[in-house]
Amino acid sequence: MTDVPGLDSVGLTRWLKVAHPELAGEALRASVIAGGRSNLTYRIDGAARPLVLRRPPLGHVLSSAHDMHREHRVIHALHDSPVPVPATVDVVDDAEAKQVTGTPFFLMEYVHGVVLSSPEQNRGFTSGALHGLGIQLAEILADLHSVVPSDVGLESFGRPDGYLDRQLATWRRQLKASQSRPQPELHTLQDQLSVGRPESPAHAIVHGDFRLDNVLVTEDQHEPKVTAVLDWEMATLGDPLVDLGILGLYWQIRSLIDGPMAQSSIVPGAGYPEFEELVDTYAARRGIQIGDLSWYRAFAAYKLAVILEGVHFRYRSGETVGAGFDHIGELVAPLAEDGLSHLNALRS
Numbered sequence: 001m002t003d004v005p006g007l008d009s010v011g012l013t014r015w016l017k018v019a020h021p022e023l024a025g026e027a028l029r030a031s032v033i034a035g036g037r038s039n040l041t042y043r044i045d046g047a048a049r050p051l052v053l054r055r056p057p058l059g060h061v062l063s064s065a066h067d068m069h070r071e072h073r074v075i076h077a078l079h080d081s082p083v084p085v086p087a088t089v090d091v092v093d094d095a096e097a098k099q100v101t102g103t104p105f106f107l108m109e110y111v112h113g114v115v116l117s118s119p120e121q122n123r124g125f126t127s128g129a130l131h132g133l134g135i136q137l138a139e140i141l142a143d144l145h146s147v148v149p150s151d152v153g154l155e156s157f158g159r160p161d162g163y164l165d166r167q168l169a170t171w172r173r174q175l176k177a178s179q180s181r182p183q184p185e186l187h188t189l190q191d192q193l194s195v196g197r198p199e200s201p202a203h204a205i206v207h208g209d210f211r212l213d214n215v216l217v218t219e220d221q222h223e224p225k226v227t228a229v230l231d232w233e234m235a236t237l238g239d240p241l242v243d244l245g246i247l248g249l250y251w252q253i254r255s256l257i258d259g260p261m262a263q264s265s266i267v268p269g270a271g272y273p274e275f276e277e278l279v280d281t282y283a284a285r286r287g288i289q290i291g292d293l294s295w296y297r298a299f300a301a302y303k304l305a306v307i308l309e310g311v312h313f314r315y316r317s318g319e320t321v322g323a324g325f326d327h328i329g330e331l332v333a334p335l336a337e338d339g340l341s342h343l344n345a346l347r348s
Helices: 009-019 068-077 119-124 127-146 163-178 184-193 241-251 275-286 294-316 328-347
Strands: 029-034 040-045 051-055 088-093 104-109 204-206 215-217 226-229 236-238
Touching: 009 029, 009 088, 051 068, 068 088, 068 104, 127 204, 127 215, 127 226, 127 241, 127 275, 163 184, 163 236, 163 294, 184 294, 184 328, 241 275, 241 294, 294 328
Parallel strands: none
Antiparallel strands: 029 040, 040 051, 051 104, 088 104, 204 236, 215 226
């Protein structure tokens, strides 16, 4: 591979000339946008217009994770929906040819915008603008869950019946496959989530990792707008309240974990609405009532803890791309404790 880990720019240049000559350039350049925690994302310059390529992480790829065809399918299906997503170009299995990545990958058009992931970035926006941005995020989630899967060709995208049971089983397997050290609180949380599992509402298209730093935002100080929702690798058909649980976890993660690994721009006093207002906005947009989210908040903490345990495993194996992963494993225990606290609140 040349230029960047996991992608051959020369091979991509040759492939694009054959597969999509209208986009081809003489010497494409790739740079890593994000890598290590999940699928690797590269910006591609030198083509007719900027592109983005996604591929699975380097090494330790679990069979049920990092499915490029699924991620491409849901983004392509939602392109004409109220949910803002990038325009897709192609999806390719390069495992045999090994011309570009040596893995499945997909290509989409680059969408302009910034990812808000640190408090310093709030300075470019008024407090009222940040409040409105939070409301907009809740409305987009409601719009996603209001899309009828069969209307966009996603009626076979998942098996919504028994979704929560399968989720628990899936993440149990993920933890077993990724764990390299004792994590007693995480195993306790895992066991307790199976007790008192809620009955799911009507199924919907579930993003699986919906949060502020998984969207692109315009840099208009007075009226920021979400230009694209990213990172659809966990999307399926299932219980929509799982997305609310994840949003709640990340909305308040700086109160749970201190330090640079708690990546979030959402801090007190910046202007962002409280999570309760997001829930009310979401419920009003969909015209439904939202009950107690404690189980979903606990499941969100568990899911992130298992993901980060897998990242820790890959870091220890030298299979991550990017900086900042040497301390990622320190977040697992606090997340497990947070999940247990939500379950205790549910019982009290």
